Amino acid sequence: MSRRGILRILVLLPLIAVALFGYTKVMARLPLARPPAQAAQALLADHLVVSKADRKLYLMQDGQVMRSYDIAMGARWDEGAKQSEGDERTPEGDYRIDWRNPQSVAHLSLHISYPDAADQARAVQGGFDPGGNIMIHGLPNGWGAIGALHLSANWTDGCIAVTNSEMREIWARTPDGTPITIAAHWTPET
Numbered sequence: 001m002s003r004r005g006i007l008r009i010l011v012l013l014p015l016i017a018v019a020l021f022g023y024t025k026v027m028a029r030l031p032l033a034r035p036p037a038q039a040a041q042a043l044l045a046d047h048l049v050v051s052k053a054d055r056k057l058y059l060m061q062d063g064q065v066m067r068s069y070d071i072a073m074g075a076r077w078d079e080g081a082k083q084s085e086g087d088e089r090t091p092e093g094d095y096r097i098d099w100r101n102p103q104s105v106a107h108l109s110l111h112i113s114y115p116d117a118a119d120q121a122r123a124v125q126g127g128f129d130p131g132g133n134i135m136i137h138g139l140p141n142g143w144g145a146i147g148a149l150h151l152s153a154n155w156t157d158g159c160i161a162v163t164n165s166e167m168r169e170i171w172a173r174t175p176d177g178t179p180i181t182i183a184a185h186w187t188p189e190t
Contacts, residue, residue, distance in 0.1 A: 035102045035168075036169075039172040043173055044061070044174070045059040046060065046178065046179075047060040047061075047178065047179050047180070047181070048060065048097070048136075048181070049186055049188075050181070050182040050183065050186075051186040052073060052077055052078070052183065053078075053184060054185070054187075055070060055071050055072070055154075056069065057071050057160060057162065057170075058186075058188060063189070066173075067169070069162050070148070070162075071151075071160050071161060071162055072150055072156060072161040072162075073156060073159070074154060074156050074158035075153075075154050075155065075156070075157075076089050077090045077158075080092070081093065082119075082130070083122070083123075083130070084126075085128070085130065085131035087131070088156075089158055090158050090182065091119070091134055091182055092182050092184055093118070093182060094116075094180075095113040095181075096112075096113045096178065096179055096180065097110045097112065097113075097136075097177065097180060098111055098177070099111045099176060100171065101135070104135070106137035106140050106141065106159075107139055107140075107168075108137065108164075108168065109136065109137035109138075109159075109167075110136045110137070110171065110174060111135055112135065112136065112160075112182075114134045115130040135160070136159070136160045136161075136170060137160075137162075138162060139163065148163055
């Protein structure tokens with residue numbers, strides 16, 4: 001490749017990066033998702049379980065797996081439970097789905113009740129902010145076409161990410177108040 005060709009590439013790369021960043025920022029502000037209706041009672045989960053080691057989210061009903069989903073998590077998910085704001089870890093423990101956001105910057109989102117009292121006490125003792133705003137969500141608005149390719153990396157800041165179509169199903173089948181267990185490793189009973 002000529003020197004001029006290399007120079008063109010070097011000029012284009014930052015321009016492309018700025019354009020992609022701008023696209024992401026604009027799309028994050030647009031309300032793109034219309035949430036699905038709640039599923040019939042027989043299809044509702046009564047518990048969610050996340051197995052971080054297996055990168056799976058399970059919808060449970062009466063102790064049985066109804067459905068499982070491959071997930072992406074925080075970039076440092078394998079370094080233990082979330083400790084502080086910005087550590088890119090996914091929490092571990094027993095929480096609840098305590099509210100939902102249909103206008104999320106990602107395709108729909110269900111909020112996990114992290115930090116709980118124990119998480120907050122640990123943070124106070126350590127002198128740091130435990131972080132928060134941990135969600136189950138779809139892909140960032142405008143990036144839904146990536147689909148399952150997002151699973152090639154753990155890219156969130158500690159959240160649990162699935163594809164947009166999976167998020168719509170989880171949204172419809174998970175009422176507010178549903179318990180969620182996030183474990184380093186969990187295996188369903190067979």
